[in-house]
Amino acid sequence: MTAPFAGKRVLDLSGFAPQRPHALAIAMAGKLAAQFGATVIRPLPPGGDSLAALPPLLPDGSSALARFLLAGRTGGDTGGAFDAAIGDAAAVMAADAALRVRISVFGPGEDPPMSELGLLALSGILAAVHPEGEAPHRLGGHQAAYAAGLAGFTAMAAGLRAGMRDIADISLFDTACWLNWKAAATVVLLGAAAAAKDKEGRGGWHTMRAKDGHVALVYMAKDWPPLRDLIGDPSLAEPRFATQRARGENMAALNAVMAPWFAARTRAEITAAAQAKRIPIGPVLSPRELLADRQHAARGFIGPEGTPRLPIRIDGAAPQWMETGHAA
Amino acid sequence: MPHEVPRSPEGPGGAEPRHADASRRGGPLAGIRVVDLGWLTAGAASSALLLDLGADVVKVEGPGALDPFRDWSGADAASDWWNRSPFYNFTNRGKRSLCLDLKDPRGLAALMRVLEGADVLVENYRRGVLASFGLAPEMLRKRFPRLIIASISSQGEDGPERDMVSFGSTLEATGGLAALTGPAEGDPQITGRNINYPDQVVCLFATGAIVAALAQRDATGQGGHIDLSQRELTSFLLGEELIAAAAGVPTPRQGNADPAAPGEAVLPDGEGWRAVWDGGEAPVRDGAALAASPEFAAGTAILRAPDGQPAKGTPFRFGTWPAGIARGPSGLGEDNRAVLAEAGLTPEEIAVLEAAGVVATKPRRAPAQ
Numbered sequence A: 001m002t003a004p005f006a007g008k009r010v011l012d013l014s015g016f017a018p019q020r021p022h023a024l025a026i027a028m029a030g031k032l033a034a035q036f037g038a039t040v041i042r043p044l045p046p047g048g049d050s051l052a053a054l055p056p057l058l059p060d061g062s063s064a065l066a067r068f069l070l071a072g073r074t075g076g077d078t079g080g081a082f083d084a085a086i087g088d089a090a091a092v093m094a095a096d097a098a099l100r101v102r103i104s105v106f107g108p109g110e111d112p113p114m115s116e117l118g119l120l121a122l123s124g125i126l127a128a129v130h131p132e133g134e135a136p137h138r139l140g141g142h143q144a145a146y147a148a149g150l151a152g153f154t155a156m157a158a159g160l161r162a163g164m165r166d167i168a169d170i171s172l173f174d175t176a177c178w179l180n181w182k183a184a185a186t187v188v189l190l191g192a193a194a195a196a197k198d199k200e201g202r203g204g205w206h207t208m209r210a211k212d213g214h215v216a217l218v219y220m221a222k223d224w225p226p227l228r229d230l231i232g233d234p235s236l237a238e239p240r241f242a243t244q245r246a247r248g249e250n251m252a253a254l255n256a257v258m259a260p261w262f263a264a265r266t267r268a269e270i271t272a273a274a275q276a277k278r279i280p281i282g283p284v285l286s287p288r289e290l291l292a293d294r295q296h297a298a299r300g301f302i303g304p305e306g307t308p309r310l311p312i313r314i315d316g317a318a319p320q321w322m323e324t325g326h327a328a
Numbered sequence B: 001m002p003h004e005v006p007r008s009p010e011g012p013g014g015a016e017p018r019h020a021d022a023s024r025r026g027g028p029l030a031g032i033r034v035v036d037l038g039w040l041t042a043g044a045a046s047s048a049l050l051l052d053l054g055a056d057v058v059k060v061e062g063p064g065a066l067d068p069f070r071d072w073s074g075a076d077a078a079s080d081w082w083n084r085s086p087f088y089n090f091t092n093r094g095k096r097s098l099c100l101d102l103k104d105p106r107g108l109a110a111l112m113r114v115l116e117g118a119d120v121l122v123e124n125y126r127r128g129v130l131a132s133f134g135l136a137p138e139m140l141r142k143r144f145p146r147l148i149i150a151s152i153s154s155q156g157e158d159g160p161e162r163d164m165v166s167f168g169s170t171l172e173a174t175g176g177l178a179a180l181t182g183p184a185e186g187d188p189q190i191t192g193r194n195i196n197y198p199d200q201v202v203c204l205f206a207t208g209a210i211v212a213a214l215a216q217r218d219a220t221g222q223g224g225h226i227d228l229s230q231r232e233l234t235s236f237l238l239g240e241e242l243i244a245a246a247a248g249v250p251t252p253r254q255g256n257a258d259p260a261a262p263g264e265a266v267l268p269d270g271e272g273w274r275a276v277w278d279g280g281e282a283p284v285r286d287g288a289a290l291a292a293s294p295e296f297a298a299g300t301a302i303l304r305a306p307d308g309q310p311a312k313g314t315p316f317r318f319g320t321w322p323a324g325i326a327r328g329p330s331g332l333g334e335d336n337r338a339v340l341a342e343a344g345l346t347p348e349e350i351a352v353l354e355a356a357g358v359v360a361t362k363p364r365r366a367p368a369q
Helices: A020-035 A064-070 A116-122 A143-162 A172-179 A181-190 A192-200 A221-231 A244-249 A251-263 A267-276 A294-298 A320-324 B044-052 B086-091 B105-116 B137-143 B168-174 B197-220 B230-236 B239-246 B287-292 B294-298 B336-342 B347-355
Strands: A009-012 A039-041 A082-088 A097-104 A166-171 A206-210 A213-217 A312-314 B033-037 B056-061 B096-099 B120-123 B148-153 B224-229 B265-268 B273-277 B280-283 B302-304 B310-312 B316-318
Touching (some): A020 A064, A020 A116, A020 A143, A020 A172, A082 A143, A097 A143, A116 A143, A116 A172, A116 B273, A143 A166, A166 A172, A172 A181, A172 B197, A181 A192, A181 B086, A181 B287, A181 B302, A181 B310, A213 A251, A213 A267, A221 A244, A221 A251, A244 A251, B033 B044, B033 B105, B044 B086, B044 B120, B056 B105, B086 B310, B096 B336, B105 B137, B105 B336, B120 B197, B137 B148, B137 B224, B148 B197, B197 B224, B197 B230, B287 B294
Parallel strands (some): A009 A039, A009 A082, A082 A097, B033 B056, B033 B120
Antiparallel strands (some): A312 B224, B302 B310
16 A cells, blocks of 8 residues: 655654754654655754653663654655755754744744743643642643644645645644643633633542542533442432532532442443443553553554554554555 | 645535635645534544645534534523534634434435535544444445545444543543653542543544545545544553553653653742743643733634634644634534535425425524533
8 A cells, every 4th residue: 555655755853953842743743754654864963862862761771752753764865855844943944845844832933942841831731630739730741742743744744745835833832722722712712700610610520549540530411320320329419419510519528429439449340330331431541551451452553562553544454554664 | 736726615506604704715635625524522623623724624413413512501592502602613613514414314315415525524423323324434435435534433443442432531541641640649630621632632633644545545546444543542642651661661650750851840839830840930821821821812722713703723834824714613504505506416406405304504402401
């Protein structure tokens, strides 16, 4: 099967981005371009590769991140024109490429020093993960950078397909805000007071401790009656738990009532019982557990050495080009 | 591939859309026609991104099968509540609307006519629902070999947990993100209802995968059925952690610490919280602070429709195709006649469907509360 971008030459300038969010986003876009069949060249500066030493580190001292993110590239020939280049403003604007995908913090020319933690804070994503009595917490992994990488790849794909000679701009901040659109949209559309009320009325999704770990307690108003009946504690029928808003206002008390039921059961038992009633509760699985996850295994998602395949299948199978590989 | 000449968005027999910015024609996907069976965010916002790249998107709902985003608890049941949901309108700006009863054979036949001219079908129904409408992907692939069918689902098209009921935050748990999010010594965390992170991030990837499939079709003439599992994408975005775990390296939850950036922390600042790192700091914003910030106002995450209404923005902009919105949301079924006429139905045929209620402009039910 011919890969979508077979024959396209893409320049990945992640090695020349001094800011880590930019470098990670660029590298993710380059990875996807390679996995969709482009020949991706990733030159390195004389000082070496800033991504090559990022954690987590493997027993041999090499970087698992580099193995995941940088596979399928070559240092190869950077001469001649490229169909596309992706990099930060300084690097990409010097590249000889028809399409230049430019990664910045706030937009063209607005590149103050920034971290992924800063992007999560400024975009409101950090505030969404705020456990009671704790500081707000970052999302695991490199979500702020990788999401911008997905956006960068999508813009690149559209430009490559159309044969565009253009500049595509991806803002790390705008991408994070786009992901967190509902927080701002609630304020913009309904007003700050309504937004605060909306927050109170959401009833609270969070994790609960099980006998062998945690599960995610996720439910809508329609799921409350079966959830209440599943747990079976008579106090759950009290008016203070009757509506999503009431449950949100009395969340600590609600959790205290529910906690023993969850703590007495394994994740598998809880998930099976909830799913039987079509309540969207699921187990919190660690990366190690995901390696043996039956759904991932059945779909062939985890490859050798834990490397995940591209998360799509086409016409029922992983596309053949992924097996043969068009990436240099 | 050169740009194709964009088709008229209103098509033969159609009226100029209300509040349309007629100058906004073009974009890298100009000429691509998308049939959007997407609901809520994962499907509908993926289609919106295709629209942002220049595609023409027709959102298809049924009088008995509305996008659940149309239900809004603040709506007056005596009004046309289905056209007034702020979040629905916010997400589905710029799309045309076709309201067709797919459970009626005549409605299904009309959709088949629409699909004859389509390049992409996006859907994120519960697995099995598309087939129950008589739209099984295998059949669609045979009948429309050039069509790209993008199925965005929680678990994927198959596997022992295909039918596991999940929202986005469930997938944060089952995909590995929750285990790595939250206090190192405390409980794992999920983003919750306001973000449902996998539902958001999948749109960025699904759009790219669809564009890639279109590029492949340009070369081969063949469409394809894209099976995209949000759970897999969630795990994919933690790829380095999977590789580390496979090598026997512990992958603990680390709170706000970053081994590669020891100076990073989230600290109280008297009024709230601040993120600090070597070389900078930033306030931890809530929705109100975000909406009030100058960077947000200058950015593209929220844009304005031509009538001035706030609308969902876009994460990318091109020099020749700036971020923008050509028109606000269509009312339910507002584009029925135009879309069906483009598909080749005569005015008489459309009138028959309207009279039978197969084509509609209002739902058959009251708003959910």
